[in-house]
Amino acid sequence: MRPYLPAFATILLVATPASALKPPREESPANREILAAVGAGNSDAALEQAIAAAAAYPLGSLQNPVRVAGPEGERSYLARLRCADGASPDIGAKRPAGVSGYGSVANLYPLDCRAAGPGKLDLVMDQYHAEHVETRAPAGFTFETR
Template sequence: MSRLFLRFALPSALLAGSALLHAAPPREESPVPRDLINAVDAQSPDAESDALAAVAAANPLGSKENPVRVGGPEGERAYLARLRCADGKAPQIGARSEAGAGGFGSVVASFAVTCPGAAPQAVIMDMYHEEHDETRAPAGLTLSPR
């Protein structure tokens, strides 16, 4: 019986797990108005992304409605490493926590960012944007050059 399991059941389970790794990012209800999403759904994916970016731009960068767009966990770490406080020093970065659906419809993460003499602020990030290179920093912070 165990040889039969190893020959058939285990490879099937591994293939199913592999399919989950390559699935699309989890999607929740976005704070962007549903009618705007429906209007651009008929267009290309680039048009949808551009429309969502235009709506998000009306909100502060790093907020849930306008998260910092990065590519994967590596993009999150790289962006956070470039953040600087008003004095030019690196801020203290808190633990990553899930923050629900962001302005682009995918699950976003929140990081507590603390500068000396200032209250911690949350920087919300959306890691499902491999194609985007964010060059701006949230209010009160700057980005160091690469």
Template sequence: MKPTLIAVAAATALLAAPPALAQYFDGLKGKKLRTAIAAAQAHPLGSEKNPVRAKGPEGERAYLARLRCADGSAPAFERQGSTGIGPYHNILDLYAVQCAGAAPLSVYIDMYHKHEEPAPLPGFTIVAP
């Protein structure tokens, strides 16, 4: 099947999806998004229930590149793939983030936002963009 036909088939399948499922492919907006963000604040930043919000794949990498370990060094990070649907009704990306001599930390990021996260993950500091 040609790539264009695959894209058309995928779009058709999404349009035909039951309303309960289709809602997860559009993300939350407006008041619903603000309410979900406020609720997520009860969980650690970078967790599955409070993913880092970023603007696209570039925003994901830019955020991770700004993190600093306790010794001031930049952590290593590697994308592990996409995971399930997050609290903002978008697919989450999972990264392994690791400081020297420490176990890797699983960090969830939602790249479907126009947002540059100013806060560091717990146990890290962050440098200005």
């Protein structure tokens, strides 16, 4: 009789569940406390405490990484380093070092001064210190004089 009736009934059955859906949430599904902490960083007092605690360890170690501002800061710092004979160290491939004394992920750079001092060193750098320029060199190293 009416061939369009079964087709119309099928459309109603399929469309009903879709129309019953709630609209998407207007806010993020992430935990509000986590969202509030994103970008908050450390307070100045907490950073000063971390710097004081790190000072008990050698500069360039995981507990006291060289603090730099991003990958450019890492490259700039490494370019200034000099071995005891004044030559630049050979710099190996960067790899993850773990969580630094400052609580962020640090990078490790193998350095090799060949026969000159200090020899080989795994230098750890923390690139999450915007606007910081490290003025100290690890033990046995100096900086290029400009």
